[in-house]
Amino acid sequence: MGMTIAEQILAAKCGRTSIGPGEFVLASVDVALANDITAPLAIKTFEQVGTGKVFDENKIALVLDHFTPNKDIASANQSKFVREFARKHKIVHFWDTGTVGIEHCLLPEQGIVAPGDLVVGADSHTCTYGALGAFATGMGSTDLGVAFALGKAWLKVPETIKFVYSGELRPWVSGKDLILHTIGEIGVEGANYKAMEFTGPTIDALDMAGRFTMCNMAIEAGGKAGIMNPDKKTEEYIKGRVSREYKVYKSDPDAVYSDTIEVDCSHLEPQVSFPHLPSNAKPISEVSAMRIPVDQVVIGSCTNGRIEDLRVAAGIMKGRKVHEGVRCVVLPGTQRVSLEAIKEGLFETLVGANCAVTTPTCGPCLGGHSGILAKGERAVSTTNRNFIGRMGDTSSEIYLASPAIAAATAVKGYICSPDDLETTTKVARKQ
Amino acid sequence: MIIEGKAIVYDRDNINTDEIIPARYLSTSDPDQLAIHCMEDLDKDFLENKKALAADILVTGSNMGCGSSREHAPIAIKHAGIKAVVAPSYARIFFRNAINTGLAIFECKDPGFFECVKNGHALRLDADGGFIEDASAGRRFEIQKMPPFLQEIIGIGGLVPFARALSKRGE
Numbered sequence A: 001m002g003m004t005i006a007e008q009i010l011a012a013k014c015g016r017t018s019i020g021p022g023e024f025v026l027a028s029v030d031v032a033l034a035n036d037i038t039a040p041l042a043i044k045t046f047e048q049v050g051t052g053k054v055f056d057e058n059k060i061a062l063v064l065d066h067f068t069p070n071k072d073i074a075s076a077n078q079s080k081f082v083r084e085f086a087r088k089h090k091i092v093h094f095w096d097t098g099t100v101g102i103e104h105c106l107l108p109e110q111g112i113v114a115p116g117d118l119v120v121g122a123d124s125h126t127c128t129y130g131a132l133g134a135f136a137t138g139m140g141s142t143d144l145g146v147a148f149a150l151g152k153a154w155l156k157v158p159e160t161i162k163f164v165y166s167g168e169l170r171p172w173v174s175g176k177d178l179i180l181h182t183i184g185e186i187g188v189e190g191a192n193y194k195a196m197e198f199t200g201p202t203i204d205a206l207d208m209a210g211r212f213t214m215c216n217m218a219i220e221a222g223g224k225a226g227i228m229n230p231d232k233k234t235e236e237y238i239k240g241r242v243s244r245e246y247k248v249y250k251s252d253p254d255a256v257y258s259d260t261i262e263v264d265c266s267h268l269e270p271q272v273s274f275p276h277l278p279s280n281a282k283p284i285s286e287v288s289a290m291r292i293p294v295d296q297v298v299i300g301s302c303t304n305g306r307i308e309d310l311r312v313a314a315g316i317m318k319g320r321k322v323h324e325g326v327r328c329v330v331l332p333g334t335q336r337v338s339l340e341a342i343k344e345g346l347f348e349t350l351v352g353a354n355c356a357v358t359t360p361t362c363g364p365c366l367g368g369h370s371g372i373l374a375k376g377e378r379a380v381s382t383t384n385r386n387f388i389g390r391m392g393d394t395s396s397e398i399y400l401a402s403p404a405i406a407a408a409t410a411v412k413g414y415i416c417s418p419d420d421l422e423t424t425t426k427v428a429r430k431q
Numbered sequence B: 001m002i003i004e005g006k007a008i009v010y011d012r013d014n015i016n017t018d019e020i021i022p023a024r025y026l027s028t029s030d031p032d033q034l035a036i037h038c039m040e041d042l043d044k045d046f047l048e049n050k051k052a053l054a055a056d057i058l059v060t061g062s063n064m065g066c067g068s069s070r071e072h073a074p075i076a077i078k079h080a081g082i083k084a085v086v087a088p089s090y091a092r093i094f095f096r097n098a099i100n101t102g103l104a105i106f107e108c109k110d111p112g113f114f115e116c117v118k119n120g121h122a123l124r125l126d127a128d129g130g131f132i133e134d135a136s137a138g139r140r141f142e143i144q145k146m147p148p149f150l151q152e153i154i155g156i157g158g159l160v161p162f163a164r165a166l167s168k169r170g171e
């Protein structure tokens, strides 16, 4: 009987030729990831295990991205603790202020994750790497501490839901809209425990940035993993990045799925997910008619902080200004994204339009710093979660959308599409 | 792994981690302190009822342990003297936390079991064979099989002691 890509990877990582959903496996991991919030606990667990050394200094990634550059004394102490561990154990993939990026933008960019890998991370959006054809999933700090020591993690093999997207995308419709729409259809628990395999001609046509965005949000439907079968675009992306050996897995034609969901994308509009669940997705035409004013716009994060996202945002902002009632914060995904954005003149456009461009950091995405919402404030954000209080005060509201919708909203002051912008917007905000 | 004991049954879906161990007691992580308040907000007489029934196998409805990711929940259950939990399904994080803290936890997909089992019934769980026997009713139902490594994690008291043992054996 055929196996899905997820089953093939998990079988390979525990030395078996076949495996089925529901089975428990003790598997070898290729990358074990933790960040400045979760690494300290994982390190403490690692010390309890008592091996004295890590399983492989090449296969651990420690990324200080959430509260950095350190926002207060507590976060500085956490970072210091992780930094000392990284030095002591000669962790190769250790990323600190100055080189660090948001983990899920950084690891693929730096070639740390390869197709066919098993990646476990003490961060729920670890599922992002499924876009490379890896099985990547979030776990607890205890699991990661044990993985640091032994290179092993236990997993229950998930069932897989196959999503088949077809049809050409209309202007301004992106990977973000596909995934918001999908979560809207199946709900925030629609893929509980399961792997979500994204396939079909629309996915084949999607660029890698859009694919990362989709897999990033699999967890928002309860998914254990989002995953895509590697193709030519995957190969092109990893060329020059991944320097070690890897094996490409693809779902067998006769693989068994728990469900197959077909999505016709040809009429899909850009989506906006209303507070306080990512599943509250509505089409932009409905939303812009509601004229919902916003106080803040956030563009970036591990969901939409790649250069392609900034290009879209800057393209819309060019020759325009952020509306005077709005603060627009831009969070580039990595240092390399920032450099590229500088070279392409995107930062000139964005800063010129009165956006506040930050260093690569999670910042406001989890209500950490650099753009916290006050009482009753409303934001449009390209991040992945709009739970109550996620970005600040518990009475604030987050609307999730793509960079295109976010940029247009920043200019107009209410949630709208780039199509709603006049060709020359007159905005009187002073420099 | 064979687990034998008597059932205490809560026929309710979505029992959440706040009912298992209310947040007001989270200032401690002492397992015995947590155990004193186990299930308090679901049934304030949980410990007494459990004692009266001489029960040590907890049977609940589906999506057991939903809510927060606190590890205190399985720890409280385990230290309240529960040897195993049986439910049709679990919240994902609760399931992981239970295994990682050494609480035996079994999925039973057969609705017949939940219709049959009553407070005080004598149960026998066979993790290798993948079945549960309700001796009081004289019936047997399928449960999810547990591979040896998972039984070892539970038997030895959780993931960290298991990892310690593995590394001592040089695996």
Ligand code: SF4
Pocket (backbone or CB within 6 Å): A066, A102, A103, A104, A123, A125, A301, A302, A303, A361, A362, A365, A366, A383, A384
């Ligand atoms: S950007 Fe947001 S969702 Fe992504 S890793 Fe950071 S905090 Fe988590």
